[in-house]
Amino acid sequence: MENNSPNLLEVRTANQVLHDASLQPDPKLLYDPLIIQGELVILFADTGIGKTALSVQIATQIAKIGYQVLYVDLELSDKQFEKRYRTDEGQHFKFPENFYRAGYCVLKKFPEMGYEEFFIASLKRHIEETSATVIVIDNMTKIVAGSTDTAKCTIPIMNSLSEMKFGQGLTFLILEHNKKVDEWRPISLNDLQGSKMKSNFADSVFTIGRSAKDKNIRYIKQLKVRSSELVYDTDNVLICEITKVDGYLGFREIARGNELDLIRQPTENTRSSKIESATRLKNQGLSNIAIADQLGVTEGAIRKWLKST
Structure with a gap:
């Protein structure tokens, strides 16, 4: 039975996708x-x-x-x-x-x-x-x-x-x-x-x-x-x-x-700013690793900072 309802997706085999794409210019x-x-x-x-x-x-x-x-x-x-x-x-x-x-x-x-x-x-x-x-x-x-x-x-x-x-x-x-x-x-x-x-x-x-x-x-x-x-x-x-x-x-x-x-x-004055940023990001649900990546420090430093708050 044919279904004429709107469809968001187009399904093809992976091989067909590769073939179709090969016909398009890079x-x-x-x-x-x-x-x-x-x-x-x-x-x-x-x-x-x-x-x-x-x-x-x-x-x-x-x-x-x-x-x-x-x-x-x-x-x-x-x-x-x-x-x-x-x-x-x-x-x-x-x-x-x-x-x-x-x-x-x-x-x-x-x-x-x-x-x-x-x-x-x-x-x-x-x-x-x-x-x-x-x-x-x-x-x-x-x-x-x-x-x-x-x-x-x-x-x-x-x-x-x-x-x-x-x-x-x-x-x-x-x-x-x-x-x-x-x-x-x-x-x-x-x-x-x-x-x-x-x-x-x-x-x-x-x-x-x-x-x-x-x-x-x-x-x-x-x-x-x-x-x-x-x-x-x-x-x-x-x-x-x-x-x-x-x-x-x-x-x-x-x-x-x-x-x-x-x-x-960074200077000594920015340490408190870093701790505040780490705390804010933690409250937003980010992991310690993600916070460390954002702030350009190690994950261990993040753990230490969060424990100090």
Whole structure:
């Protein structure tokens, strides 16, 4: 008896899956090693650290190799964007013609649908208009009516983006904020707002850290990958300098290094802060091993700290 009810899953033999997949082209590295074609990628970092500058730079480079790129800028006004990409003499940087930027427009009347639903509908329309295959959304906070740290508010949006990724073969780079990060410990996946839920949707996640030694120095660190090698880990972060050359604000690669050499070194005054952090994470249900990994210490130190509280 035929069942015409909706079905979420498609079942094939493993051998059939391998055969079908072999007929598809291998995904291409669009921005080595951070962006792979057909993936949903999350970039998160603190406010004012350069997420927008780096994501525009990534989008520009992808456009230069021939891909239609749509940059959804929900952060900067047109004037703020313009000031970033002009020289002191008023000359503008020349973006590729296949680099499109979308910003908010003034609405006289809001449609009778939810904000998230309206955003996705608008996004789909502009993707079709521009034939974009690579989409940057800056940032997640501006397209969710509630807090992006809650699954209830964020899952519908992430579901919609994932559906578009699979259904249309699109590549997404989604910008997001981080939680408050202690300056003396390495950045981890748990520092992403709504980390567990969002990282489950993402194919890869990377972050930007700030050097404690130089206000213009940043470092890029990968935290999750599915289809490529994890290149920029704690022992090998990509160190960059924020520069503006010929009217272009961007990141200039200067070296590779260890993240521990760039973050603020702990002092005796930070010991109490570490103990407070360990206690807070324990109350959140994390194991001693997971807490030790986050705080960059041994599991034995965590046991000792928790016993002292």
